[in-house]
Amino acid sequence: MTTSPGIADFISRRAAPIPRFYGEALLDRARRDPRILCLCADLRASTETDIFREALPERFFDVGIAEANMLGIAGGLARCGFIPFVHTFSAFATRRCFDQVAMQTAYPRLPVKIAGFLPGLTTFLGVSHQAIDDVAMMRTLPNMTVIEPCGPEQMAAAVDAALAVDGPVYLRMKRPEGEVQPFTPRPLPLGRAERLREGRDVLVVAAGIMVPKALEAATLLAAEGIEARVLNMASLKPIDADAILEGARHCGRVVTAENHLVTGGLGSVVAEILAEAGVPTRLRRVGLRDTFAEGASPAWLQEKYGLTAEAIVAAARELAG
Amino acid sequence: MSAGAERQPAPRIRDIPRLRAIAHRLRRQVVTMAARKGQGYVQQGLGAADLFTALYFAEMRLDPTDPSWPGRDRFLLSTAHNTAIFYATLAERGFFPAERLPDYVEDGSPLEINASERMGPMVEATCGSLGQGLSVGVGMALAARIAGSPARTYVVLGDGEMQEGQVWEAAMAAGSLRLANLCLVLDLNELQAGGHIDGVIAMAPIDDKWRAFGWHVIRVDGNDMGALLDALDAARARAEGPTCIVARTLTGKGAPCIEGVMAHYMSTPPALAAQVLEELGETAP
Numbered sequence: 137m138t139t140s141p142g143i144a145d146f147i148s149r150r151a152a153p154i155p156r157f158y159g160e161a162l163l164d165r166a167r168r169d170p171r172i173l174c175l176c177a178d179l180r181a182s183t184e185t186d187i188f189r190e191a192l193p194e195r196f197f198d199v200g201i202a203e204a205n206m207l208g209i210a211g212g213l214a215r216c217g218f219i220p221f222v223h224t225f226s227a228f229a230t231r232r233c234f235d236q237v238a239m240q241t242a243y244p245r246l247p248v249k250i251a252g253f254l255p256g257l258t259t260f261l262g263v264s265h266q267a268i269d270d271v272a273m274m275r276t277l278p279n280m281t282v283i284e285p286c287g288p289e290q291m292a293a294a295v296d297a298a299l300a301v302d303g304p305v306y307l308r309m310k311r312p313e314g315e316v317q318p319f320t321p322r323p324l325p326l327g328r329a330e331r332l333r334e335g336r337d338v339l340v341v342a343a344g345i346m347v348p349k350a351l352e353a354a355t356l357l358a359a360e361g362i363e364a365r366v367l368n369m370a371s372l373k374p375i376d377a378d379a380i381l382e383g384a385r386h387c388g389r390v391v392t393a394e395n396h397l398v399t400g401g402l403g404s405v406v407a408e409i410l411a412e413a414g415v416p417t418r419l420r421r422v423g424l425r426d427t428f429a430e431g432a433s434p435a436w437l438q439e440k441y442g443l444t445a446e447a448i449v450a451a452a453r454e455l456a457g
Numbered sequence: 458m459s460a461g462a463e464r465q466p467a468p469r470i471r472d473i474p475r476l477r478a479i480a481h482r483l484r485r486q487v488v489t490m491a492a493r494k495g496q497g498y499v500q501q502g503l504g505a506a507d508l509f510t511a512l513y514f515a516e517m518r519l520d521p522t523d524p525s526w527p528g529r530d531r532f533l534l535s536t537a538h539n540t541a542i543f544y545a546t547l548a549e550r551g552f553f554p555a556e557r558l559p560d561y562v563e564d565g566s567p568l569e570i571n572a573s574e575r576m577g578p579m580v581e582a583t584c585g586s587l588g589q590g591l592s593v594g595v596g597m598a599l600a601a602r603i604a605g606s607p608a609r610t611y612v613v614l615g616d617g618e619m620q621e622g623q624v625w626e627a628a629m630a631a632g633s634l635r636l637a638n639l640c641l642v643l644d645l646n647e648l649q650a651g652g653h654i655d656g657v658i659a660m661a662p663i664d665d666k667w668r669a670f671g672w673h674v675i676r677v678d679g680n681d682m683g684a685l686l687d688a689l690d691a692a693r694a695r696a697e698g699p700t701c702i703v704a705r706t707l708t709g710k711g712a713p714c715i716e717g718v719m720a721h722y723m724s725t726p727p728a729l730a731a732q733v734l735e736e737l738g739e740t741a742p
Contacts, residue, residue: 173603197599200633205592205626211582212596216604217527220596236623239586240593244574 155316158251158309159184161292162221163191165299169219170195172299175210176223177203183223183253184311204233210248211240219247219299225259226252226267226308234273241304242277249298250274251307255284255344256395257424257438258310262431267308268424272400274306275373282373284308285324286347288316290370293324297371300326308372310345326371329379335363338452339383339390343369343402346393346422346443353393353448362456364391369402377409384410384417389455391420393448395438398423420451470514474741476682479549480510481741484711485734486545490561492730496570497561499725499733500715502542504646504680504706505613509546511685512611512642516693521551525578530608531597533581535590536615536644537572544568552579588621590614591641595631598639598699609638609693617649620658625670632671635698640689641672645679646706650721667701679704712736 166172166188174196180186189196199206203224210220222229229252230237241248252270259265275282281301285294291309298305322330332347333354342350347368354364365383369375384390390410394402403421410417424441438444470476483506491497513519517530534543541561548555560566567575571585581597584590594612601608618624631639643663651657664674673695677684685704692700709715712733715723725733 195603197634199630200626202623202626202630204589204623205595205630208589208592208623208627209596209599209630212593212598213600214596215581215593216597216600218600218603235586236589236592239583239589243583 154311154313155288156184156187157288157291157312158295159187161295163188165295166192166195169299171217171219173197173213173218173220174223175199175206175220177201177206177228179224182225183251185223203228204236207233207236207248207250208240211244211246214241214246214248215244219249221249221251223251223253225254225265226270227254227265230267230270230273230306237274237304238277242279245279245303247302247304249305249307251309253309253311255308255310257429257441257443258345258395258434260431260433263428266429268397268429269400270306270308271372271394271396271402272404275405276400279303280373281305281326282308283324283370284344284372285370286344286368287319288312289319289322290324292321294370297324297326308344324370327374327376328371329376330368330370331365331379332368333364333366335365335387337363337387337389337456338365339367339380339387340364340393340448340452341367341369341380341383341390341402341406342393343372343395345395346448349443349445350393350448352445353452356445356449357452360453362452364452372402372405375405375409377413380406380409381413381415384415389418389452391422391448391451391455393422395443396423398425418455420455422447422451469516471686473682473686476510476514478741479514480506480682481711481737483510483542483545483549484737486549486555486558487541488725488730488733488737490541490545490558491725492727493559494562495724495726497541497725498539499541500648500708500718500720500723501536501539501644501646502545503710503712503715504708505539505542505644506710507680507682507685508613508642508644508704508706509542511682511689513546513550515686516689517611518608519550524552528606528608531581531594531610533584533590533594533597533610533612534572535584535587535612536618537584537590538570539644540568540570540572543572547579552577587615587618588623591624591627591631594639594641595627595634595636598631598636599634601638602636609640611640611642613642613644615649616643616645616647616654616660616663617657619643619660619663628667628670628672631699635671637696637698639699640692641699641701643701643703644706645703646708648708648719648721653719664703667703672699672701673697674701674703676703676705679706680710711742
């Protein structure tokens, strides 16, 4: 086979590789625990599993573009004592093979760790690749744990949290873009909200990419004299109901912010908890509202569909007014 | 994860008349179980009785006193509704007392119409949603390979089930991984809910499909005990990749009044059950 000169230029245009905080953490844990296996459905680089394949090829399996089969294989491996991590985009790990997730991981409570990338509106690849309903599906499954780290600083902790659960876990993860500022790794305690900012006027409950936006919103609100308490809800299930209820009672107003439909995800969880506890509070939910998006740049999409600090500010201002 | 010491809890029965006698007892049990509530897949159970007998009494390494023994062979009933014959077989093999069989499809009983792992470790996966069993089998066969275990994995798949796309994803993976420790038994009774399989979706050529996906195919009469044993021997002896035993079975086998009747859901009222039992006879033909 001959290769045209210069063809490599067209294979990858990326100047520098995206850091692999998740992939490195998984590989590190796998070196210490021989039960960990890595499965992938033809998305090695995009799910940061290429480095696993290079380092531990005998424990890496690319099953091809066949997510349903991947979940079934993972179930079989888990039943024989292994801890398989399966990797694909979030939309394909949930919507495409929900029945297999339910029957081969959740019902039997197997230690299959489902690692999904491209949450919500973080990809230009269009509706097929945009997981806007995955949290709703996964959190409603009995026995399933749902974790969404808020950024690179929680990636390693997300892997540890997944391993700490003796059962199926869904990891909803966003890879970093461009240059990553130096950071200090942070823990991700299951079932515990992380209070990132203290305030008495409004409680902002956020997850994933909406966490830094919530902090940005809190700064903007402070300039208007509105003090926001900000919670990072990386542990979506189990969820820290006490932190939500205590924060709601303390602030009297609640804003949720999620990179997802407001139905079924974080906004719904918070509404359910508040309503069942009978806590009188005003609530606004920031997120997609009964709509699909489209293929476009993530920044443009997040602006268009209101996944912004400004949207959080507007919701908080409305409640405070 | 280690293979554990080699053990064969019970000697493999190779005596064909003895195996036929077991299959006959299982057939009678299937009819008795289904007759109690008028529910259960009698046609399919009678058709598959010889497959189950060959697998559980001649082929697989299992220990009824220690059903989760890590070194055991794995059995997955992907057609998870064919439970009358499955439970009858498990009881006959000693996994639980036959006195529990009358609980079949009773409310609250783990002997559900679709096999659930609520039964215990002898139900290796919950497969009522068709098309999933072979994927789990690929995972189990792969696990045995990684762990260096001699355990083999057996999957019984229905022919209508081949219409599920996931079956072919799994078939492709098994062929690609050359999983010689994986044996699929295709229960080719040509019957699905909508009638004859080819009347729903044209399935032929079945053998060529599996060959094209990297499997060694052995076609047998699935009601011929000797042929089944030979096929299982050949599959076990093969080191190159997975084997698919295409076992042509006859629905209702053994009771002429229902033999070949193409009814997926057939109720068994007392009069019919009595007639079937009479035709089956007290002892093996």
